[in-house]
Amino acid sequence: MFGKLTIEALPLYSAIAAGGAAVTVGGALLVAIVLTWLKAWKYLWTDWLTSVDHKRIGIMYIVLALIMLLRGFVDAIMMRAQQAMALNAGGYLPPEHFDQIFSSHGTIMIFFMAMPFMTGLINLIMPLQIGTRDVAFPWLNAVSLWLSAAGAGLVMVSLVIGKFSTAGWTGYPPYSGIEYNPGVGVDYWIWAILISGVGSTMSGINFVVTILKRRAPGMTLMRMTPFTWTALCASVLMAFAFPAITVACGLLALDRLAGMHFFTNAHGGNMMNYANLFWIWGHPEVYILILPAFGIFSEVVATFSRKRLFGYESLVYATAAIAILSFTVWLHHFFTMGSSANVNAFFGVTTMIIAVPTGVKVFNWLLTMYRGRIDFHPSMMWSIGFIVTFVIGGMTGVLLAIPPADFLMHNTTFLVAHFHNMIIPGVLFGYLAGYMFWFPKAFGFELNRGWGLASFWCWLIGFYLAFMPLYLLGLKGMPRRMETYNDPTWQPYLMVAALGAVVVLCGIASMVMQLYVSIRDRKLTADRTGDPFDGRTLEWSTSSPPPPYNFAVIPTVGDREPFLEAKKNGTAYRRPASYAPIRIPSNTPAGVILGGFAFVLGFAIVWHIWWLVIVSAIVMFITVIARSSDDNAEFTLSAGEVKRMEDERFRELGGRA
Amino acid sequence: MKLRGINWRGAMLVAGMALLTGACDLKRAAVLDPKGPIALAERDLLFDAFSVMMIVIVPVIILTLWFAWRYRASNTSAQYAPNWANSVKIDAFVWSIPAIIVIALGVLLWRSTYKLDPYRPIENAGPAIEVQVVAQDWKWLFIYPEQGIAVVNQLAFPAGRPVSLRITSDTVMNSFYVPQLAGQIYAMAGMQTRLQLLADQPGKFVGRNSQYSGGGYSQQHFEVVSLTQGDFDAWVAKAKQAPGRLDAQTYPAQAAKSRAVPITYYSAVEPGLYDQIIAKYRHSGHAHTQGQGSAVPARR
Numbered sequence: 001m002f003g004k005l006t007i008e009a010l011p012l013y014s015a016i017a018a019g020g021a022a023v024t025v026g027g028a029l030l031v032a033i034v035l036t037w038l039k040a041w042k043y044l045w046t047d048w049l050t051s052v053d054h055k056r057i058g059i060m061y062i063v064l065a066l067i068m069l070l071r072g073f074v075d076a077i078m079m080r081a082q083q084a085m086a087l088n089a090g091g092y093l094p095p096e097h098f099d100q101i102f103s104s105h106g107t108i109m110i111f112f113m114a115m116p117f118m119t120g121l122i123n124l125i126m127p128l129q130i131g132t133r134d135v136a137f138p139w140l141n142a143v144s145l146w147l148s149a150a151g152a153g154l155v156m157v158s159l160v161i162g163k164f165s166t167a168g169w170t171g172y173p174p175y176s177g178i179e180y181n182p183g184v185g186v187d188y189w190i191w192a193i194l195i196s197g198v199g200s201t202m203s204g205i206n207f208v209v210t211i212l213k214r215r216a217p218g219m220t221l222m223r224m225t226p227f228t229w230t231a232l233c234a235s236v237l238m239a240f241a242f243p244a245i246t247v248a249c250g251l252l253a254l255d256r257l258a259g260m261h262f263f264t265n266a267h268g269g270n271m272m273n274y275a276n277l278f279w280i281w282g283h284p285e286v287y288i289l290i291l292p293a294f295g296i297f298s299e300v301v302a303t304f305s306r307k308r309l310f311g312y313e314s315l316v317y318a319t320a321a322i323a324i325l326s327f328t329v330w331l332h333h334f335f336t337m338g339s340s341a342n343v344n345a346f347f348g349v350t351t352m353i354i355a356v357p358t359g360v361k362v363f364n365w366l367l368t369m370y371r372g373r374i375d376f377h378p379s380m381m382w383s384i385g386f387i388v389t390f391v392i393g394g395m396t397g398v399l400l401a402i403p404p405a406d407f408l409m410h411n412t413t414f415l416v417a418h419f420h421n422m423i424i425p426g427v428l429f430g431y432l433a434g435y436m437f438w439f440p441k442a443f444g445f446e447l448n449r450g451w452g453l454a455s456f457w458c459w460l461i462g463f464y465l466a467f468m469p470l471y472l473l474g475l476k477g478m479p480r481r482m483e484t485y486n487d488p489t490w491q492p493y494l495m496v497a498a499l500g501a502v503v504v505l506c507g508i509a510s511m512v513m514q515l516y517v518s519i520r521d522r523k524l525t526a527d528r529t530g531d532p533f534d535g536r537t538l539e540w541s542t543s544s545p546p547p548p549y550n551f552a553v554i555p556t557v558g559d560r561e562p563f564l565e566a567k568k569n570g571t572a573y574r575r576p577a578s579y580a581p582i583r584i585p586s587n588t589p590a591g592v593i594l595g596g597f598a599f600v601l602g603f604a605i606v607w608h609i610w611w612l613v614i615v616s617a618i619v620m621f622i623t624v625i626a627r628s629s630d631d632n633a634e635f636t637l638s639a640g641e642v643k644r645m646e647d648e649r650f651r652e653l654g655g656r657a
Numbered sequence: 658m659k660l661r662g663i664n665w666r667g668a669m670l671v672a673g674m675a676l677l678t679g680a681c682d683l684k685r686a687a688v689l690d691p692k693g694p695i696a697l698a699e700r701d702l703l704f705d706a707f708s709v710m711m712i713v714i715v716p717v718i719i720l721t722l723w724f725a726w727r728y729r730a731s732n733t734s735a736q737y738a739p740n741w742a743n744s745v746k747i748d749a750f751v752w753s754i755p756a757i758i759v760i761a762l763g764v765l766l767w768r769s770t771y772k773l774d775p776y777r778p779i780e781n782a783g784p785a786i787e788v789q790v791v792a793q794d795w796k797w798l799f800i801y802p803e804q805g806i807a808v809v810n811q812l813a814f815p816a817g818r819p820v821s822l823r824i825t826s827d828t829v830m831n832s833f834y835v836p837q838l839a840g841q842i843y844a845m846a847g848m849q850t851r852l853q854l855l856a857d858q859p860g861k862f863v864g865r866n867s868q869y870s871g872g873g874y875s876q877q878h879f880e881v882v883s884l885t886q887g888d889f890d891a892w893v894a895k896a897k898q899a900p901g902r903l904d905a906q907t908y909p910a911q912a913a914k915s916r917a918v919p920i921t922y923y924s925a926v927e928p929g930l931y932d933q934i935i936a937k938y939r940h941s942g943h944a945h946t947q948g949q950g951s952a953v954p955a956r957r
Contacts, residue, residue: 096872168869174846175829175870265846265938271830272845305728308742314751336832337843338775338850345770352759352766359755362717367747369724371738376729387721395710402706402766404699404773407840408688411832411867472679477687477836479867484875487863489682492675 003608004184009162014094021160050587052138053548054123057145059442061120062435064149068112071156073508075105077501080466084498086484087491098483099166100185104155106169107189111196112152114289114423117431119144119203122231122292125438126207128539128546129225131216131555136209138585139627144199144206146595151196153599154606158188162606165189168481170278171252173263173271178256184606187256190249191602197246204238207231216538218557222316225537225560226309229316230295233323237284237291240327245281248274257605272337279330287326289423291319293430294361297383300433301365303533304380305372311364312560318357318364325354335403336410344403351401358394362387377533378452382433385460386425393421396471414474417467424463432459432511440532444544445522451514458507466500469493528652536561541572543649549582549637552646573653579642583634590627594620687836692862692883693855695773695839702769706762713758775842776851778821785819785853788812789931792824792831792844792866794914795873800903800931806896807903807923809911813892816859816883822852825935827912832868835881841867847938856883873916880920896922903930 011017035041048056078101082091093101127135135141158164165185167176176186211232215224224232251262252274261267263274302309309315331339331347365387374380396418400406409415432455440446473493478485518525531540541563542550553576559565566572597616604612627633683689691697728735771777778785789800790812800807812835814820824833826844834841839854856862862881866874884892899922903911908930911923 099869099871166871172830172868180829180871265829270847306730306737307739310742311744311748311751312742314748334843336841337845338848340776341771341774344774345767348766348770349763352763356752356755356759359713360751363747363751366717366720366724367751368742369721369728371736371741372728373730373737373739374725374728376725384721384725388718391714391717395707395714398710398762399703399706402702402762403770404840405702405706407773407775407842408696408699408703408836410841411834412836472683472686475683475686475688477834477863477865479834479865481869482875486876486878492679 001609003604003610005161005607005609009184009607011160011163014097016092016094016097017159024156024159045589046587049592050589052134052142052585052587052591054127054135054138054141055442055546057141058120058122058124061116061123061145061148064145064152065113065115065117065120065431068108068116068152070508072105072108072113073504075101075108077498077505079105080494080498080501082483083485083494084491086482086494087488088486089484091484093483095483096166099168099481100164102481103165103168103185103189104158107165107192108152108155109423110169110285110289111193112148112155114427114431115196115200116148116152117435118234118289118292118427119148119200121296121431121434121438122207122235124442125434125539126228126231127210127214128441128542128550129228129537130211130214130219131538131551131557132210132214133550133554133582134585135206136214137206139588139591139633140202140206142588142591143594144203146591147199147202147598148196150595150599150602151192151194151199154188154192154195154602157603158185162188170282171249172278173252173255173274174265174269176252177264178259179264187253187606190253190256191605194246194249194253195598195602197242197249200238201242201246204235204240204242207235208239211235216551216555216557219562222313223557223560223562225295226298226312226315226319227292227295230291230293230298230319233319234288234291237288237323237326241281241284241288244277245285248277248281251277253605275334275337276330279333280327282333283330284326286422287322289427290430291322293427293434294319296430296434296437297365297386298368299537300379300383300437301368303437303535304375304377304383305369306375306534307368307372308561309364310367310370311360314360315364318360321357322354325350325357329354332401332406335406341403348401348403352398355394355398362391376453377436378447378449378456379433379437381453381456382429382436385456386429386433389421389425389429389460389463393418393425396421409474411479412474413470413478413480416480417470417474420463420467420470424459424467429459432456437533438539439518440525440527441530441539441544441546443522444527445518446525446527446532448514448517448521448525451510451517455507455510455514458503458510462500462503462505462507464500465503466497469497469500528654531563534564536564538563541566543652547645547649548584549642552576552579552582552642573650575646575650579639579646581639582637582642584637586633586635588627588630588633590623593623597623687863691837692860693838693857694779695854696835696837698769698773699840702765702773705765709758709761713754775840775853777853779819779853779855782817782819782855785821786814788814788820788822790822790824790833790844791912791931791934792826792828792833792870793912794828794871795866795877795916796918797833797864797866797877797879798827798911800926801893802926802928802931804893804896805926805928806893806899807926808896809918809921809923810879811882811920812864812879813882813884813889814856815886815889816856818886819853819855822854823931824850824852825931827934829870830868831866831870831877833864834867835862835864837862838881843868847935849935859883859885859888873914876917897924898922899924903927905930905933908934 011021082093082098085091162184167186171189254260255262261269263269263271298309328350329347332351335344400409436447436452473490478490527544530542530544597619601616691700787802791798796810798809799812824844826846831844832841833844838856839852842850842852860883864879864881866877901923902925903923904927
């Protein structure tokens with residue numbers, strides 16, 4: 001009846017595991033209680049969970065990302081604490097707990113923090129920037145969201161029922177195979193990634209179609225905002241790269257469930273095939289995450305330097321070049337696998353070539369600041385902190401791109417420091433800059449600047465404290481993922497790194513405070529114009545938050561910075577002569593049902609509860625058929641209704657109109 | 658010099674001493690303090706590439722901070738050019754500077770990758786001593802085919818003589834890593850990888866597995882000793898006295914999962930044991946893999 005699932009699956013084997021489970025369950029219960037107390041269940045269901053509005057879906061993605069950021073950070077600080085104490089088998093973690101933590105930290109931060117954060121920001125902003133009313137496939141968008149949430153749910157539930165994978169976020173076989181890892185941990189990992197990966201592939205397709213087909217009249221490709229350009233390139237990468245990891249995980253699942261031998265040691269299986277498939281996704285993934293962040297930096301630097309972006313064409317070509325090159329470098333993740341010098345040298349050189357367009361981008365941001373009027377808004381600070389820190393990570397990346405140098409540094413904490421040096425300043429700082437930049441657009445009030453700056457400084461200083469020692473430890477030959485060690489000279493560095501994690505914790509606390517203070521003061525900082533930062537692009541021409549249809553009349557675009565142009569020549573905020581009725585996709589519970597049963601399906605496969613697998617697959621199938629044959633998937637907002645909402649907007653605008 | 662109970666002079670002294678100790682400590686950092694020509698060449702590559710890149714990295718960091726300060730909104734005396742957004746000359750400059758640096762580094766990379774190919778024997782240093790390396794859960798087995806001995810968790814060889822390693826795994830993927838002598842390469846079951854190393858002087862070094870492989874991974878380190886020829890001969894003679902022998906019957910017990918295993922010598926090794934360890938992952942009852950038994954390289 002319950003497959004492999006027994007009472008033994010509860011994490012009562014250690015106080016720390018039980019504590020983690022208790023916090024997870026307690027957190028979920030607390031949210032449920034608060035929602036009940038606020039009588040918000042119905043509102044949540046009708047206005048959010050069943051919504052297909054790209055803005056709401058974007059916000060839900062970002063909420064998911066922020067929650068998972070907290071979970072992933074708890075993992076991080078636990079690891080730093082363990083290693084700071086772990087000299088000669090010290091430390092506080094029970095055996096074989098550390099490996100679950102580093103596995104879940106990486107998995108969560110990449111798949112369930114960075115990916116939803118990026119997808120959320122693109123969802124929220126890109127349709128507004130290209131002047132359309134929604135993404136091309138609104139319901140598919142909801143399905144993508146709920147599949148991502150289902151994957152995240154599987155990772156979270158592994159804290160309470162059973163264990164998580166110990167195979168690291170890369171899940172290399174044969175260690176992740178059934179012979180060496182018979183438990184449910186790797187299965188949780190596989191199904192979390194498979195389910196959310198399908199969502200990401202569909203998001204990629206959705207965004208590509210939206211950007212190519214739904215741009216406002218006059219918005220040629222070379223008039224798109226830098227963020228839209230990077231979103232387009234990242235989406236193309238998503239559509240092409242994610243199938244590779246879906247296949248890799250699918251084959252690994254077949255190895256584990258069906259006794260097949262794609263990646264096992266024996267019967268002709270070969271782990272090297274997995275490494276190739278994984279990184280054929282894994283390297284483009286880095287650019288999937290970082291390109292949209294580059295787009296955000298481009299917009300933020302231009303807006304807060306009060307200046308046009310320098311070298312737009314260069315930046316676009318650099319973005320496209322990076323996107324293409326990203327598929328040619330995957331082997332640099334395993335120079336140490338015994339490939340010939342020909343192969344290693346080829347992939348080393350392609351890797352270095354990526355540094356050229358990336359370097360161009362850095363110069364473009366610099367020259368955008370040059371002769372500007374820089375406002376040190378938190379978003380701008382994230383951008384400046386990014387440039388300074390990112391070039392260091394780029395430099396260490398080029399060092400690792402040289403195969404013989406990589407033989408020395410691979411798999412050490414130098415490598416760990418390098419990729420955190422790319423992903424924290426490059427990806428996370430970018431998303432946080434975007435979060436603080438576009439928050440007023442999403443909610444209609446600004447985020448508190450002081451707490452935003454506090455958060456920035458804590459993150460920046462904490463980053464340097466946490467990762468510079470890891471670079472040095474790598475030079476001292478410390479491999480990654482060590483639960484304990486016997487070299488006393490490592491410990492001081494690890495203590496500084498742990499201190500860094502504490503400073504980052506202050507940064508996260510500042511973000512929480514910022515949210516609290518901003519919500520408390522929302523009346524004071526309300527954004528009535530929809531344009532709090534003297535914005536340049538179309539998203540700032542709508543109200544904050546925008547109406548469900550975004551634009552009552554689809555704008556016609558004649559410039560790269562259409563809204564700034566309109567404000568200059570006085571055509572901004574001009575009331576149209578008349579309004580037309582607008583077709584809007586109807587809310588549907590189909591997305592959340594599909595995601596819910598995808599979660600059940602994954603859980604049932606993990607525990608071999610086959611009847612439940614069949615039941616949930618049937619429910620999902622019926623849901624898709626039912627929604628696809630629904631003829632009332634859209635409703636019409638009458639011209640009068642639109643006029644009423646627009647009149648309210650112009651009342652808010654007051655004198656500006 | 659006291660401020661709210663903090664002794665600043667003392668604090669600075671402590672900080673200064675910490676930095677100094679750190680610097681001395683780093684001078685001895687494994688990667689920065691190579692003890693053989695391979696690791697030295699690899700480290701020099703790091704230094705060369707690092708120095709070349711500083712040509713751009715330092716100016717970019719300085720310019721970023723300088724521009725941010727100079728063009729701050731409150732500094733109204735600074736020039737403001739809100740529409741300046743294009744310059745063909747600057748475009749050419751920002752594409753060509755990184756390109757030139759990458760070309761320079763690319764040449765360095767291409768040549769060094771061939772020169773330091775871990776499969777390429779060390780030249781002009783005399784005949785190499787052959788050692789077969791097997792990664793196990795969670796220890797390292799070193800088989801000396803010429804000497805007919807085997808050792809767990811200790812790799813000894815004469816200083817000044819090249820060591821040619823053939824590496825495989827009898828478990829999950831491992832990575833054989835000796836930072837002061839040779840860098841690293843993966844060890845994979847059913848396959849063989851290679852690594853060359855040479856120690857200039859007699860000495861003791863640390864070797865590790867750097868690829869996470871399960872519960873005993875953190876303790877899976879081994880001792881690397883380079884000896885004078887005389888000491889090496891004595892070491893071989895001592896190993897020959899050991900009670901244990903390794904053959905197809907005793908091997909499974911030796912290879913069974915174990916943690917923090919002390920250095921163990923085996924006075925005799927069945928010839929071909931290493932090839933059998935590789936072959937057992939390739940004979941699995943499937944007709945099409947029959948007869949491909951001998952060591953199959955990971956590299957084709």
